[in-house]
Amino acid sequence: MEKILGKTQIDGWIAALSGYEILAPAVEDGIWAYKPVNGEVRLDHGNTTQPPKGLSFPQREVFFSFEQIKGEPPRLTQKLPDAPRRAVFGVRPCDGCGAVRMDKVFNDHVVDNYYQARRSNVAYVGLACNKPQGSNCFCLSVGGSPVSSEGMDVLMTDLGDRYFVAALTETGKALMAAGGKLFSEPAAADRKLLEQTHAEAVAHPQRAVNNLDTVPAKLKASFNSPLWEELARACIGCGVCTFLCPTCHCFDINDENTSASPLKGNRVRTWDNCQFPDFTMHTSGHNPRESLGSRLRQRVSHKFRYFPENFGMPQCTGCGRCITECSVGIDIVTVVNKVTEHAG
Amino acid sequence: MPDNIYLPELARITHIKEEIGGERAIKTFRVEPVDGGIFEHDCGQCAMLSVFGRGEMMISIASSPLIREYKQFSIMRVGRVSATFHELEVGDVVGIRGPYGNSFPVDDWRGKNLVFIGGGVGLAPIWPVITTAVAQRADFKNITVFYGARSPRDLMYKAELERLRGDADIQLSVDKAEEGWKEYCGFVPANVLDKKPSPNNTIAITCGPPIMIKFVIQNLQKLGFADEQIYTTIENKMKCGLGKCGRCNVGKDYVCTKGPVYSWAELKELPEEY
Numbered sequence: 001m002e003k004i005l006g007k008t009q010i011d012g013w014i015a016a017l018s019g020y021e022i023l024a025p026a027v028e029d030g031i032w033a034y035k036p037v038n039g040e041v042r043l044d045h046g047n048t049t050q051p052p053k054g055l056s057f058p059q060r061e062v063f064f065s066f067e068q069i070k071g072e073p074p075r076l077t078q079k080l081p082d083a084p085r086r087a088v089f090g091v092r093p094c095d096g097c098g099a100v101r102m103d104k105v106f107n108d109h110v111v112d113n114y115y116q117a118r119r120s121n122v123a124y125v126g127l128a129c130n131k132p133q134g135s136n137c138f139c140l141s142v143g144g145s146p147v148s149s150e151g152m153d154v155l156m157t158d159l160g161d162r163y164f165v166a167a168l169t170e171t172g173k174a175l176m177a178a179g180g181k182l183f184s185e186p187a188a189a190d191r192k193l194l195e196q197t198h199a200e201a202v203a204h205p206q207r208a209v210n211n212l213d214t215v216p217a218k219l220k221a222s223f224n225s226p227l228w229e230e231l232a233r234a235c236i237g238c239g240v241c242t243f244l245c246p247t248c249h250c251f252d253i254n255d256e257n258t259s260a261s262p263l264k265g266n267r268v269r270t271w272d273n274c275q276f277p278d279f280t281m282h283t284s285g286h287n288p289r290e291s292l293g294s295r296l297r298q299r300v301s302h303k304f305r306y307f308p309e310n311f312g313m314p315q316c317t318g319c320g321r322c323i324t325e326c327s328v329g330i331d332i333v334t335v336v337n338k339v340t341e342h343a344g
Numbered sequence: 345m346p347d348n349i350y351l352p353e354l355a356r357i358t359h360i361k362e363e364i365g366g367e368r369a370i371k372t373f374r375v376e377p378v379d380g381g382i383f384e385h386d387c388g389q390c391a392m393l394s395v396f397g398r399g400e401m402m403i404s405i406a407s408s409p410l411i412r413e414y415k416q417f418s419i420m421r422v423g424r425v426s427a428t429f430h431e432l433e434v435g436d437v438v439g440i441r442g443p444y445g446n447s448f449p450v451d452d453w454r455g456k457n458l459v460f461i462g463g464g465v466g467l468a469p470i471w472p473v474i475t476t477a478v479a480q481r482a483d484f485k486n487i488t489v490f491y492g493a494r495s496p497r498d499l500m501y502k503a504e505l506e507r508l509r510g511d512a513d514i515q516l517s518v519d520k521a522e523e524g525w526k527e528y529c530g531f532v533p534a535n536v537l538d539k540k541p542s543p544n545n546t547i548a549i550t551c552g553p554p555i556m557i558k559f560v561i562q563n564l565q566k567l568g569f570a571d572e573q574i575y576t577t578i579e580n581k582m583k584c585g586l587g588k589c590g591r592c593n594v595g596k597d598y599v600c601t602k603g604p605v606y607s608w609a610e611l612k613e614l615p616e617e618y
Contacts, residue, residue, distance in 0.1 A: 073378055078348055080348070109601055112586070249588065251584070253350070253400060254399055272589070272590070274591070279581075280580065281581060283401075283423035310596055
């Protein structure tokens with residue numbers, strides 16, 4: 001389904017989406033993130049600081065609560081997600097690709113019922129990038145595109161005073177159908193302008209990871225390279241690179257107690273981070289990734305070697321957030337290129 | 345696999361045995377399901393044990409899959425959850441989910457000689473294979489168990505090992521000589537080299553401290569064992585057991601799903617991140 005929607009009609013379309021909570025980019029304390037819409041929708045922003053991954057994989061979630069009265073067996077109460085149906089507007093192609101990679105992780109081997117319960121209620125209404133949204137974009141070099149529809153239910157393209165709107169899934173078709181007569185059929189001129197806009201978007205210069213196909217083998221060859229420690233030396237282990245990454249999925253599970261007697265509490269999942277030293281530390285104190293270099297190598301190798309080996313695609317979508325937000329200037333594009341050049 | 349992959353079943357502790365005392369005490373626990381059903385497992389698999397209010401820990405299942413009534417775990421007191429476990433009593437209820445990981449290919453080993461080489465608490469993960477092989481004694485040729493610890497006081501499963509004599513050749517060792525000790529004195533890898541098990545139609549299975557495993561493998565190679573004839577089981581920090589939480593990987597493999605059991609032929613190809 002492909003239609004045209006006048007820019008002034010977007011609020012009307014959103015109003016027609018009953019049964020959905022609508023989210024769109026909004027700024028709070030200087031941080032752009034996907035927030036429930038309150039009033040007018042603004043899509044003319046750069047990419048958000050936070051990707052939308054938290055809608056399916058929240059930073060903290062309760063698996064179940066436990067309660068134990070002395071002398072009795074513990075009582076467990078499941079806390080399955082009761083997430084509303086959500087339509088997320090303005091998602092950029094790198095984050096659509098990110099959702100596809102998160103789905104691979106959480107559905108591989110066994111389905112993660114908590115992730116899936118939320119994810120199945122999230123629809124992405126994407127917005128193509130007519131030009132790179134920031135100076136650190138590099139989606140084209142990692143198999144993506146500024147106009148990619150991967151992971152989207154709907155993809156919109158800005159054609160000046162109107163959007164070209166394409167449904168990619170059944171959910172996407174239903175979303176567009178709800179807008180009814182707000183949409184019109186695209187004319188031949190609209191299609192021509194769409195083609196031209198996409199061609200210009202793809203032609204726009206971007207940063208680049210060099211020779212993606214050769215990266216896994218070169219990272220393997222560079223596993224013991226001294227470059228890792230050198231490139232990681234400035235790292236302060238803050239973890240912002242992974243917390244803002246649209247594909248980083250590592251998590252911790254802990255018990256949070258609310259009462260000591262009788263014992264009450266929750267088993268909780270929280271985001272965790274491969275850049276933290278205790279992420280892999282055994283109880284004995286032994287740590288397979290003890291140094292900064294070994295942890296940077298893990299982050300880069302996971303995205304550019306292990307994930308491609310397991311799922312046939314890089315785990316990096318080229319959004320550039322980890323570069324832009326790193327307070328000490330560690331730059332994943334530079335790191336990959338330097339290490340692979342060094343490998344020859 | 346249950347619908348809720350993170351929700352443990354409840355299991356009652358029915359038996360506790362103090363194996364070793366001291367700073368890093370080891371206790372063996374038997375747990376039985378509170379409401380009847382519990383998962384089946386294969387030799388070498390692990391389970392996630394919970395003490396509610398303290399958290400979870402991944403522990404090797406130390407009982408044979410042939411035993412259906414209970415599951416056995418030998419746990420060293422090291423961290424937050426294991427220390428709490430050591431304070432539990434018979435009748436207390438814990439959480440259990442699993443089984444996780446691959447298993448020893450025991451069926452492929454029928455008709456072969458088995459040489460087990462364990463050190464310290466590393467006897468527990470290979471104990472299901474030892475006891476399964478002994479229970480199905482006619483299916484296997486010679487069974488040899490090398491087991492060692494720092495001192496006679498640090499040897500676990502002492503009575504159980506004695507009961508295996510007759511069915512298996514039991515070769516015990518301690519690192520340091522002590523009065524009254526009549527068996528081998530020295531490190532486990534040296535005892536293996538000293539007794540020279542034949543690699544002919546033999547599988548060697550080893551588990552123990554990383555440094556012991558390293559020298560055991562070197563010595564087995566000196567004796568003519570091929571990499572494909574040597575098996576071990578490794579550990580890494582784990583949270584989910586399902587290949588999702590991201591921390592137990594060795595290269596592209598999550599130890600909780602692709603491991604913990606590896607032949608040396610497989611393991612030597614992976615980066616040394618364990």
